[in-house]
Amino acid sequence: MFFSEAGQFSTSYAADRRILRLRQERGVVWAILGVALLVVPFVGNDYWFSAILVPFLVLSLAGLGLNLLTGYAGQLSLGSAAFMAVGAFAAYNFLLRLPGLPLLAGFVLGGLVAAVVGVFFGLPSRRIKGFYLIVATLAAQFFVQWVFTQYGWFSNFNSSGVISAPPLLVGGYDFSDPAGRYVLTLLVVAALTALAYRLVRSDLGRNWMAVRDMDTAAAVIGIPVFKTKLLAFAISSFYLGVAGALWAFTYLGTVEPHGFDLTRSFQVLFIIIIGGMGSILGNFIGAAFIVLLPVLLSNLGGSLLVGIIDVEQTENLQKIIFGVLIIAFLIREPDGLASLWQKLRARARLWPLRH
Amino acid sequence: MLRQTPRLKPLFAALAIGASVFAGPAAQAANEQYFPLQSYRIGPYAAGGTGFFGGFIDYLQLVNNRDKGVNGVKLTWSECETEYVVEKGVECYERLKKGLNGAPAAATNPLSVGIAYATLERSTADRIPLITINHGRTDSTDGSVFPYAFPLQLNPYSEVSAIINYIGQKYGSLDKLKGKKIVTLYHGSPYGKETIPVLDILAKKYGFEVTHIEVPHPGNEQQSQWLNIRRIKPDYVILRGWGVMNPVALKTAQKTGYPIDHIIGNIWSNSEDDAEPAGDAAKGYISITTHPSGTNFEVLKEIDKTVVKAGKGNLKDPKGFGSVYYNLGVVNGILNVEAVRVAQAKFGKRPLTGEEVRWGFENISIDDKRLKELGATGLLQKLKLSCADHEGGGSVRFQQWDGKKWNVISDWVQADRALLRPIIEKSAAEYAKEKGITPRTCTKES
Numbered sequence: 001m002f003f004s005e006a007g008q009f010s011t012s013y014a015a016d017r018r019i020l021r022l023r024q025e026r027g028v029v030w031a032i033l034g035v036a037l038l039v040v041p042f043v044g045n046d047y048w049f050s051a052i053l054v055p056f057l058v059l060s061l062a063g064l065g066l067n068l069l070t071g072y073a074g075q076l077s078l079g080s081a082a083f084m085a086v087g088a089f090a091a092y093n094f095l096l097r098l099p100g101l102p103l104l105a106g107f108v109l110g111g112l113v114a115a116v117v118g119v120f121f122g123l124p125s126r127r128i129k130g131f132y133l134i135v136a137t138l139a140a141q142f143f144v145q146w147v148f149t150q151y152g153w154f155s156n157f158n159s160s161g162v163i164s165a166p167p168l169l170v171g172g173y174d175f176s177d178p179a180g181r182y183v184l185t186l187l188v189v190a191a192l193t194a195l196a197y198r199l200v201r202s203d204l205g206r207n208w209m210a211v212r213d214m215d216t217a218a219a220v221i222g223i224p225v226f227k228t229k230l231l232a233f234a235i236s237s238f239y240l241g242v243a244g245a246l247w248a249f250t251y252l253g254t255v256e257p258h259g260f261d262l263t264r265s266f267q268v269l270f271i272i273i274i275g276g277m278g279s280i281l282g283n284f285i286g287a288a289f290i291v292l293l294p295v296l297l298s299n300l301g302g303s304l305l306v307g308i309i310d311v312e313q314t315e316n317l318q319k320i321i322f323g324v325l326i327i328a329f330l331i332r333e334p335d336g337l338a339s340l341w342q343k344l345r346a347r348a349r350l351w352p353l354r355h
Numbered sequence: 356m357l358r359q360t361p362r363l364k365p366l367f368a369a370l371a372i373g374a375s376v377f378a379g380p381a382a383q384a385a386n387e388q389y390f391p392l393q394s395y396r397i398g399p400y401a402a403g404g405t406g407f408f409g410g411f412i413d414y415l416q417l418v419n420n421r422d423k424g425v426n427g428v429k430l431t432w433s434e435c436e437t438e439y440v441v442e443k444g445v446e447c448y449e450r451l452k453k454g455l456n457g458a459p460a461a462a463t464n465p466l467s468v469g470i471a472y473a474t475l476e477r478s479t480a481d482r483i484p485l486i487t488i489n490h491g492r493t494d495s496t497d498g499s500v501f502p503y504a505f506p507l508q509l510n511p512y513s514e515v516s517a518i519i520n521y522i523g524q525k526y527g528s529l530d531k532l533k534g535k536k537i538v539t540l541y542h543g544s545p546y547g548k549e550t551i552p553v554l555d556i557l558a559k560k561y562g563f564e565v566t567h568i569e570v571p572h573p574g575n576e577q578q579s580q581w582l583n584i585r586r587i588k589p590d591y592v593i594l595r596g597w598g599v600m601n602p603v604a605l606k607t608a609q610k611t612g613y614p615i616d617h618i619i620g621n622i623w624s625n626s627e628d629d630a631e632p633a634g635d636a637a638k639g640y641i642s643i644t645t646h647p648s649g650t651n652f653e654v655l656k657e658i659d660k661t662v663v664k665a666g667k668g669n670l671k672d673p674k675g676f677g678s679v680y681y682n683l684g685v686v687n688g689i690l691n692v693e694a695v696r697v698a699q700a701k702f703g704k705r706p707l708t709g710e711e712v713r714w715g716f717e718n719i720s721i722d723d724k725r726l727k728e729l730g731a732t733g734l735l736q737k738l739k740l741s742c743a744d745h746e747g748g749g750s751v752r753f754q755q756w757d758g759k760k761w762n763v764i765s766d767w768v769q770a771d772r773a774l775l776r777p778i779i780e781k782s783a784a785e786y787a788k789e790k791g792i793t794p795r796t797c798t799k800e801s
Contacts, residue, residue: 051449055442149543162472162545167791252445254472256545259441295446298436312396315436
């Protein structure tokens, strides 16, 4: 009933190709954005902003970056954290060494540098694919971390190699308080998500999917396979770079190279596997799962189990529950949580008149 | 359609529980002072976390049971597991900073350089002291720029300076260091690198030759580094290790034939867990410590009597009682409680805000008499903090591993703090400039 398409006709190609074709979809998306921008900043508290919403948004964006590469273009990568690190350190250095550079321009430049590095590590994708490509991107993971620890210039010769973010000023407004950080992150993530929606429906997005599904066939019908793959690496790394800059600037406020280790790459990979490969919404669902569930479990463990079981046991128990949930979800829904949502939606469209 | 409704019930129930959990406990006035503990008891560094927070909690229990709290204000705490992971530490910080059941938070003690760096600005904004005992950011010693950070007792620069002073003592005087060779073997992380510049300065001043050799994290393979050391033939090796790197270094040193008693471990290479796994190779290994291990101190005996014997001890494994990490936790507990006590003398005998406790930390002054009252003679050093000096002590003792336990082999050795102060101030000033902070004027503070 609520999702009925009846009576909604496209009268032009442009209308038929728009991202949110249904009135209801547009309504829901704008409502969510409206609430997130106009209501949440006033009702949320510091804990929600700093510990839950900001990391959730940043990791969603990182997942989105990897999903463009892995879910859409079919190139496996374990270098996500490395590209995030490049973005973070590049943005920091641009803002430090070019006084007066606007913050957002710093983010964009950080993303661009990450894109260049991404293209470089994407070069092996000309010859190798699948698991072998993972090894090549793994090299990025270790190389980048090594460079940042080895050369003090990147962290402005800070003796411990930890960078700390400058004040968050955009257009004269200070976004340094928790609510401000949240709003800033939300705006960047929303803009980049909208861009991604358009991208995957453009020629380039179609090319990515063709290469993903069968690169020989894609080459036969005239798609420049190598260029398409490199563009996937570039754009994916751009997204990851911006995510890394946000992680450093709006979330933690400081960053050291070890903050972007292999664990982070795996975390981003799990987000897209659990959320759903080749889905944009899936990144948000996956990130919510990865960020929120452990926090919820740890809160529950802290308040319900205290005194009954040892602290160490509760912590390990949480890990077990989290792992079991991941396995259960993947057995029930191998295509990720996003496809669960798709199915729900398909049912909602028919409801209540199924027959 | 109606068939579907019952299925939703568990979902709503789950949501309701979730919402109530996130909403947190309702605020109510209580005559309690709260300590938010960002502890770690699982993960690769569990040994350190379990010992430290065990000692900390046991001391708080002692104060509650023996003295009925601090001037009648009960101490309370709750734990949040960080696994030594920065994001988890930040989440825990945000979760716990508001206090518990109306009891305000006194200070945070993450015992992790990474978490401390990430919560430094938050602590300043939220006005809650951030205690990094024996570690942390060196320049946060300058309290005029870092009002809420306290690298108590010993910052990384003092640590290195004290080691050099000790080596100088061994040769008779610091002038004798001229022409000597010292190698530092450091963990390839921000923590490991923190002291490179100050060692270079000291080398220039005293005329010894210093070589920095990095061991990449985690450090379970050090053959090439030690072969390199054998080639250099240094007079002393300073080990700035962490975790598994320490026993491996000792074993490899033995294999390459370097004399173990010429290796000096730093403050994070000084526990039983660093020496014991190396077996025989560790016999004779020297390390620094701010507090001896062992149970032969008044305060530990009292903890044993009132807390552990009563079955309330925090450690599950009684072997950890009196270990290096446990005693550090007790020392940390003493200093935190002392800050609360000092602040209560000024602001009244009631639960205090983080800002008031900070004043307490800045006015800690522990002399021999106070040490005796605390039952911590020999365990804790004399300590006097101020607005400008958030470190206070800067002395260490040296201990030697006999194959089974640590034995203290030196008196207190003082770091050359006058030499280090200008370096720290310069670094703090740079930080202030980068961040746009106007430093406090410490002479105006009361």
